Amino acid sequence: MPTSTEQQVAVIGLGYIGLPTAALIARSGAKVLGIDVSAHVVDTINSGKVHIEEVDLDGLVQGVVARGTLRASLQIEPSDVFVIAVPTPVSEDNAPDISYVLNAARTIAPVLAAGNVVILESTSPVGTTEAMRDVLAELRPDLKMPHAGNGVADIAIAYCPERVLPGRILVELIDNDRCIGGITPRCARKALSFYRGFVRGACITTSARAAEMVKLVENSFRDVNIAFANELSLIADKAGIDVWEVISLANRHPRVNILQPGPGVGGHCIAVDPWFIVHADPENAKLIRTAREVNLSKTDHVLGRASDLIDTFPDDDIACLGLAFKPNIDDFRESPALEIAHRLARRYGRRVKLVEPYASALPMEFADTHAELIDIDTAIESCGIFIVLVDHDVFKSVPLDERTGKAVYDTRGIWRDQPERLTAKAMLRRVGD
CATH class of the missing domain: 3.40.50.720 (NAD(P)-binding Rossmann-like Domain)
Known part of the structure; x- marks a missing residue:
């Protein structure tokens, strides 16, 4: 994986978690592309402004946009790391809706290349990371996706939920411990290397399913x-x-x-x-x-x-x-x-x-x-x-x-x-x- 100052990172979803995450990664020196479906959000960020209220976020975004380490777009581009931070709501009968996650997977599939890391941060029901993997495998049969016991894969896929408090998001994204779950141990290690570039808290690896459950248990x-x-x-x-x-x-x-x-x-x-x-x-x-x-x-x-x-x-x-x-x-x-x-x-x-x-x-x-x-x-x-x-x-x-x-x-x-x-x-x- 390239060093943090050479990495190209795409963050899909520029909401309350995606935008602060993208800005912090950009501050660490990586080149970050933020992807959102809203033209208003994209235009706001590219002008150095923010569309959400969070302590110190406006100054951070203004700085990284001015330095050219963060820009926003409606269109995906090739990157080294893809971070997915999209909504996972529940339906009227309280069933989880992971369609945004799977659509994000479909969005990045055309530009995936061997050596890429895909990380899901959205709070998700257990098994969502594997479902995302299956979508990528179907769309990109030319790339070897990770499965337990199938050797070294072309793509590393992991799950790492945020655990932040609104009003302290920028502080806690850096200082809080992170639970990093890989579909395979190698996937977890690849994601761990990425988070160590901007997280001061302890980064602990586990399986993707365990990490998904950890987030649900906390809340x-x-x-x-x-x-x-x-x-x-x-x-x-x-x-x-x-x-x-x-x-x-x-x-x-x-x-x-x-x-x-x-x-x-x-x-x-x-x-x-x-x-x-x-x-x-x-x-x-x-x-x-x-x-x-x-x-x-x-x-x-x-x-x-x-x-x-x-x-x-x-x-x-x-x-x-x-x-x-x-x-x-x-x-x-x-x-x-x-x-x-x-x-x-x-x-x-x-x-x-x-x-x-x-x-x-x-x-x-x-x-x-x-x-x-x-x-x-x-x-x-x-x-x-x-x-x-x-x-x-x-x-x-x-x-x-x-x-x-x-x-x-x-x-x-x-x-x-x-x-x-x-x-x-x-x-x-x-x-x-």
Whole structure:
């Protein structure tokens, strides 16, 4: 394999993972071609700008584009390494959809050459890397693809999932350990050599199927633990107990670390990936399925509680605070906050005001409503009801004192330390989770 400064690398998919990955590889000295199906994305990147919000990504992309180590295109070109980072959604019946991965394989097949390395990074059900290999083998019978025990192949194929936190993607792509699974051990070693060019974390090799499972297990673990917190919130709500206090006190036990409840679970990983395991083995994935159901039902619970509060004060406008799936980012994928706000907007129309500091315009989901995007100061002045759905830092600075008298449903617990500052009227109007 060429050295990192001589490598030609193609990254297929320039979204929340693909673009940061492409930019970091380009910073390491490789010549990187980013491939995307969107002409807007390609043109934006080639102008040195970004189409997604991520800390420090804009400056990095601007720099590597200016130096000529990163460019974007709609068309694939020959390369030494192909990194596939495309979506893997689930269908309405929660079955995994790997069509984007297989289409990416079809895209690169015509330009593959002996000695190339193909790496799948998309979160995928177990067996996807092998399915991708089979597509390449069918389209390029002139190249020997890797199979266990069939000797040295012309093409190395591996799976290496990302494990990053939005808002820290550039840091964690470099510093976090990587699990690199090859279809054969030689494939894993070839991919390992590539990642060592820009990753400081430990790079550990295994099989492709094990690496695929590792990624699903990581996100399912998180989903199960969040479900425990969300289920506690439902039980505490029914019993009239402050769940935030219960969790805080329970976490003082040296071996207890309960997560915080919320309006559900969102994002491109935790809300989706557990279904890959459930779909593959529904008979045994009982706990994982139940966790998904608990977290989905929490969104319906929040919608019901919010509606009850709104109906109690029919003359007040409603401020839905936050639409993103987690704080301090602009990512709305699978966001329970967005779903709740949209359903409230469809029901209550012009009364609903959306406060999302990381959006410059209303998401397209709200085109069928009369909801309005406003800032937090306008919400404080004009809205009598606050529905807190995301704990953006800016919301934590809002004072709930005797001057506000807001009716508050705080699903994130960001104001739980302020009730003593409320008037009796506001106290009566305040709702916990």
